[in-house]
Amino acid sequence: MRKIPNYNLYGESARPPWYDAFNFEWIVERSAPNDWHIDAHRHDALLQFLYIRGGGGQVLIENSMIDIEPPCVIMLPAQTVHGFNFAPDIDGLVITVAQRSIESLASIAAPRLVSMLQRAGVSRMSAQAVKESAFVPILELLEKEFRATNRGHMAAGMSLLIALLIHAVRLCESASAPHVASTERRAQQIKRFRELVAAYFREHRPVEFYAQKLGMTVTQLGRVCREEISSSPLAMINEHLLREAQRDLVYSNMSVKQIAHGLGFSDIAYFSRYFRKQTGVTPTQFQAEAHKALAIQ
Known part of the structure; x- marks a missing residue:
């Protein structure tokens, strides 16, 4: 029997796969109380997207330890075994969302994004490109919607998340070799x-x-x-x-x-x-x- 813990959010019991979760938090909120170390675990139905803008550390993805070099994004689809060793100066955030929900939205609004939501990995970004893009303003709006109590704030948040992911993909692609567009x-x-x-x-x-x-x-x-x-x-x-x-x-x-x-x-x-x-x-x-x-x- 495997010993990989299965969580909703790290340290919390897993919820059913149909649970429609969306969570936004700064990494320090959960990692500092755990002495900057997050043991290997997985989420059966949840995708996690991390944006690291400062600091460092390592991320475990399946059986590989990868250095975190900001600015970068980390994509962790549902069922991916992962863990972290963050440096105390880590500066970044983690967004957790139901994999099925975000894929359903992406299949309608941005079909090309779907396959990318299914690939675990770390992707570098250009600090200058991030500064010049709409990525950070969208991120700020997303956090505001998540913490709001206005009617429809979760729906607005999910729409902003799709926009954020699209901009993240653009930034990662511009920092790497040219990418051939995929058809739906x-x-x-x-x-x-x-x-x-x-x-x-x-x-x-x-x-x-x-x-x-x-x-x-x-x-x-x-x-x-x-x-x-x-x-x-x-x-x-x-x-x-x-x-x-x-x-x-x-x-x-x-x-x-x-x-x-x-x-x-x-x-x-x-x-x-x-x-x-x-x-x-x-x-x-x-x-x-x-x-x-x-x-x-």
């Missing part, structure tokens, strides 16, 4: 492919199976994956399977044999070869190194 159709195809992989990855289905489910040829699915996420369908399937294996190895009390069987491997030796081919180390080596790096006793 391709974004939906990738979303559906991810859902199918999550449902069937333990059955070790071939790419042909997923292409058929999507009403596409293998070639078409491959092209969509390359254009949309710069990856292949098989790489996506392996990535999902590997991520689940790593989660179990780090956060569960199960033996390697139990983990292998739970992931659809009838032969533990084959699972070990597969894992080593993907990571360069055996499951046992990965587990030991991860526990040491994350200081899990």
Whole structure:
């Protein structure tokens, strides 16, 4: 059984997936009482968006520790295992919102945004570009609406959040390599492919199976994956399977044999070869190194 705590907000019991949550707070409000450290945890139905404008620290995303270099944004979709080690001078905020709700709004107002709401990661921004954009004014309006009691303030807040996320994406894209615009159709195809992989990855289905489910040829699915996420369908399937294996190895009390069987491997030796081919180390080596790096006793 995994030991990953599941919270609504950190330190609070998880609420049902249908709970329509929207929360705005400055990082210091919750991290200072926890000595600037937030243990690894997840939110089943909530997305978290962090804007860091000063200070530093590290963020754990799944099994990777990433340095926080402001200004930057951190996207943590629902079910992403994450944790933080903030420096005492951290200056930033965290917005928590129901993943399904924000995706529904984005699918209508900004379809291209949907796929980005499903990708965990840290993205740098240009301080000058932030200063010259509408990002900060929208952020200030968003906080004002969240703390208000006027009729419709939550609806206004959600609309402002969509605008904020759009500006965040623009700022992150301008700070990195040019991004090829995605069509709504391709974004939906990738979303559906991810859902199918999550449902069937333990059955070790071939790419042909997923292409058929999507009403596409293998070639078409491959092209969509390359254009949309710069990856292949098989790489996506392996990535999902590997991520689940790593989660179990780090956060569960199960033996390697139990983990292998739970992931659809009838032969533990084959699972070990597969894992080593993907990571360069055996499951046992990965587990030991991860526990040491994350200081899990």
